Amino acid sequence: MSDILLGYEVNAPTWFYLSLLLIIAVFYRFNRVWSLRNVDLALLLGLAPGLLLVRAAGPDSPLGYVWLFLITLLLWARLVCDRMFTRRPRYEQNLNPAGLAFLMCSALAFQTTRVVMEEPHPSTIETVRQADQLLNREDSTDLSTSQPQTAGLAGRLLATSVVPLSGGVEAAAARSLAVLAHLAVMIGLVLMGRWHFSDTNLGLAMATLYLLLPCTAYDASRVTHVLPGALILWALVMYRRPIAAGILLGLACGTMFFAVFLLPIWMAFFWKRGAWRFAAAVGSVAAVLLGSLLFTSADSFSFTRQILGSIDWSALKFDAGYGVGFWSVYDPAYRIPVFTLFIVMLVTTTIWPLRKNLEHLLAHSAATVVATQFWYPHEGGIYVLWYLPLVLTVVFRPRLSHLPPLVEQTPSIQARTQETPLRGDSSFRGLASRQ
Numbered sequence: 001m002s003d004i005l006l007g008y009e010v011n012a013p014t015w016f017y018l019s020l021l022l023i024i025a026v027f028y029r030f031n032r033v034w035s036l037r038n039v040d041l042a043l044l045l046g047l048a049p050g051l052l053l054v055r056a057a058g059p060d061s062p063l064g065y066v067w068l069f070l071i072t073l074l075l076w077a078r079l080v081c082d083r084m085f086t087r088r089p090r091y092e093q094n095l096n097p098a099g100l101a102f103l104m105c106s107a108l109a110f111q112t113t114r115v116v117m118e119e120p121h122p123s124t125i126e127t128v129r130q131a132d133q134l135l136n137r138e139d140s141t142d143l144s145t146s147q148p149q150t151a152g153l154a155g156r157l158l159a160t161s162v163v164p165l166s167g168g169v170e171a172a173a174a175r176s177l178a179v180l181a182h183l184a185v186m187i188g189l190v191l192m193g194r195w196h197f198s199d200t201n202l203g204l205a206m207a208t209l210y211l212l213l214p215c216t217a218y219d220a221s222r223v224t225h226v227l228p229g230a231l232i233l234w235a236l237v238m239y240r241r242p243i244a245a246g247i248l249l250g251l252a253c254g255t256m257f258f259a260v261f262l263l264p265i266w267m268a269f270f271w272k273r274g275a276w277r278f279a280a281a282v283g284s285v286a287a288v289l290l291g292s293l294l295f296t297s298a299d300s301f302s303f304t305r306q307i308l309g310s311i312d313w314s315a316l317k318f319d320a321g322y323g324v325g326f327w328s329v330y331d332p333a334y335r336i337p338v339f340t341l342f343i344v345m346l347v348t349t350t351i352w353p354l355r356k357n358l359e360h361l362l363a364h365s366a367a368t369v370v371a372t373q374f375w376y377p378h379e380g381g382i383y384v385l386w387y388l389p390l391v392l393t394v395v396f397r398p399r400l401s402h403l404p405p406l407v408e409q410t411p412s413i414q415a416r417t418q419e420t421p422l423r424g425d426s427s428f429r430g431l432a433s434r435q
Contacts, residue, residue, distance in 0.1 A: 012052055012055060012214075012217075012218060013052060015214055015217050015218075016048045016049075016052065016214045019212050019213065019214050019217075020045060020048075020214075022212055023041065023045065023209065023212050023213070024041075025094060026093055026094050026095050026100075026103070026208070026212075027041055027093060027094065027205070027209060028041060028094070029091060030094075035091070036085060037091050037395070039078070040078070040395040043071060043074055043075045043078065044075075044209075044213060044215075044388075044391070044395075045213070045214075046071040046074075047068065047071050047072075047075075047215050047384050048213070048214035048215055048218075049067060050064050050065070050067035050068035050071060050381070051064070051068070051214070051215055051218050051382060051384070052064075053067055054068070054379075054381075054382060055218075062326050062329060065325060065326035065379075065380070065381050066326070068373070068381035068382065069326070069373075069374065069381055072370060072373050072374070072381060073374075075370055075391065076367055076370045076371055079363050079366050079367035079370060079391070079394060080345075080363075080367050082359070082362075082363035082394055083359060083360065083363060086399075088397070088398050088399050090199075090398060093201070093205050097200075097201050097204060100201065100204040100205060100208055101204055103208050103212075104186070104204060104207050104208040104211060107208060107211035107212050108182075108183075108186065108211055111182060111211055111216065111217060111220055112179055112182075114217060114220050114221075115175050115178050115179055115182075115220050115221050116175055116179075118220075118221055119171075119221075120170075120171055120174035120175055120178070120221050121174075121219075121221045121222045121223075123149050123150055123151070123222060123223070123224045124151075124174040124177065124178060124221060124222060124223045124224070125170050125171070125174050126150045127150045127151040127155050127156060127159055127174075127177070127223055127224070128159055128162075128163060128170045128173045128174045128177065129170055130150060130156045131155075131156040131157070131159035131160045131163050131173075132163050132170070132173075133296070134156050134157070134160060134292065134295075134296060135160055135163060135164070137295050137296050138296055149224055149378060150224065151223050151224050151227055151228075151255050151256070152254050152255045152256055152257070153254050153289050153292070153293070154250075154251045154252075154253075154254025154255045154285070154289060155223065155224070155227055155254070155255040155256075157254075157289070157292060158177075158227070158251070158255075159173070159177050159223075162176045162177050162180065174221070174223070175221070177223050177227075178220065178221045178222070178223055178226065181223055181226040181227045181230050182211075182216075182220065182226060182230075184230040184233075184234065185207075185210060185226065185229065185230045185233060185389050186207040186210065186211065187207075188230065188233040188234050188236075188237050188389065189203055189206040189207040189210060189233070189389060189392060189393070190203035190204060190206075190207050191203065191237050192206070192233070192236065192237050192393055193205070193206060193396070195237065196237070196239075196358065196400070196403065197396070197397060197398055197400075198398075199398070202396050202397075202398075205396060206389075206392045206393065206395075206396050209392060210388065210389065210392055213388070215384040215385065215388065216385065216388070219382075219384070219385055222385075224255075224256065225383055225384075225385040225386065226385050227255055227256075228252050228255045228256040228258070228259055228386055229385050229386050229387065229388060229389045229390070230389070231248050231249070231251050231252035231255060231259075232248075232249065232252050232259060232262065232365065232369070232389070232390060233389040233390065233393075234248050235248035235249040235252065235266075236361070236362065236365070236390070236393065239269075239358065239361065239405070240405070242270050242274040242275075242277040242278040242281065242405070243277050243278070243280070243281045244281070245266070245278060245281070246266075246277065246278040246279065246280070246281025246282045246284075246285070247281045247282075247284070247285055249262060249263070249266060249282060250281060250282040250283075250284070250285030250286060251285060253282070253285075253286075254285065254286070254289050256386070257315050258315070258369065258372045258376070258386065259369075261342075261346055261368055261372065262365055262368055262369070263282065264346065264347075264350040265346075265349060265350055265361070265364050265365060265368060266278060266361070266365075267279065267350075268350045268351065268354075268356060269356045269360070269361045269405060270405050271355070271405065274405050293306045315376060315377060315378070317332075317377065318332040318333070318335055318336060324378060324379055325377070325378060325379035325380055325381070325382075326379075326380060326381065327375075327377050327380060328377075335375050335377070338374050338375045339375045342371050342372070342374065342375055345367075345368075345371060346368060346371075349364040349367065349368065355404070356404070357400060357401050357402075357403055357404045358400040358403040358404070359397070359399075359400045359401055359403075362390065362393050362394050362397060362400075363394050365390055366387055366390035366391050366393075366394050369386050369387040369390060370387050370391070372386075
């Protein structure tokens with residue numbers, strides 16, 4: 001951007017101040033100061049100072065992580081209590097749909113420029129390099145050396161689609177992969193609003209807020225942050241098709257290890273008929289990922305080593321001084337009760353309520369991903385883009401209690417669901433309340 005506009009430069013704190021004013025002007029409810037929407041905006045904007053403190057003080061300073069943990073805890077509590085907020089009035093944004101579309105495209109242009117002009121993150125470069133080795137049928141696993149955290153085997157497979165187009169330039173492929181991941185999130189949010197919220201304007205609002213939030217700009221080039229959230233979001237978009245949702249969530253599990261903890265909630269959501277198709281799709285993705293390793297394995301030892309190297313087992317280690325961030329300076333024994341509480345929460349959200357609808361799936365999935373930040377050993381708390389698209393769907397959603405899994409809907413409910421208008425008017429809200 002500095003080549004086009006001489007002297008143009010926006011550092012991280014300035015980006016926070018500018019986006020803060022713009023977000024308040026567009027999304028803040030001035031006529032209802034104590035509304036739930038304003039609380040949600042405060043929590044989302046409160047994550048940015050923590051990320052700035054981590055950048056300023058360094059990864060080994062606990063100050064920024066303590067701030068992030070406090071805001072994340074409040075955000076997790078809000079997600080857990082989401083089902084208690086039964087009144088979901090339709091809030092209009094402080095900008096008409098045409099203005100929202102223009103602002104969304106402008107924010108996308110700035111984010112794309114940021115990704116293109118900045119040096120790609122080492123983890124993204126490493127993901128692209130391993131994708132190129134996968135195309136060349138080379139064994140890229142080296143367990144003896146420490147490498148930047150990559151996007152996993154599924155991320156490498158997805159990266160193979162952009163590596164041939166980059167002409168062998170790793171930086172160009174890394175930038176293309178990051179831009180495509182953000183585009184996937186933006187399109188997924190728009191379709192989520194149009195298809196499941198019956199209001200395209202809500203989709204535009206979610207996509208615009210995603211692009212404007214400072215935490216999106218701070219990690220715009222880190223595919224390990226953006227890609228898992230994009231895949232989980234698209235699984236939610238395709239929730240009516242258990243096979244498609246299972247494929248997407250299986251790819252998310254193969255990209256970063258944390259997505260595995262979402263599988264019990266989704267299995268309980270689909271329950272009997274849809275659960276088997278969902279599980280079969282996840283298993284098929286796992287089989288394809290393992291089969292891809294056969295092309296780069298010279299023998300059984302190499303195949304076993306690549307399987308062990310492609311899974312981030314370090315997330316479950318409780319070694320002293322392991323990793324970077326908050327838990328690297330404290331006794332790892334303190335992580336054990338935190339992880340135990342996480343498992344208790346996971347079991348609770350899986351079995352209660354027994355019959356789930358889309359409201360439960362959105363809130364429980366978002367709460368589970370947010371809760372992983374408390375025990376994750378590598379800079380836990382900074383992976384905001386893992387859950388940001390999910391949280392936005394919870395923040396903007398209307399009443400969705402009338403949307404259980406499609407395989408369990410009666411023909412009358414399916415017909416009424418398909419006939420709902422594309423705007424969240426009073427007739428749609430009345431239908432939602434009666435269900």
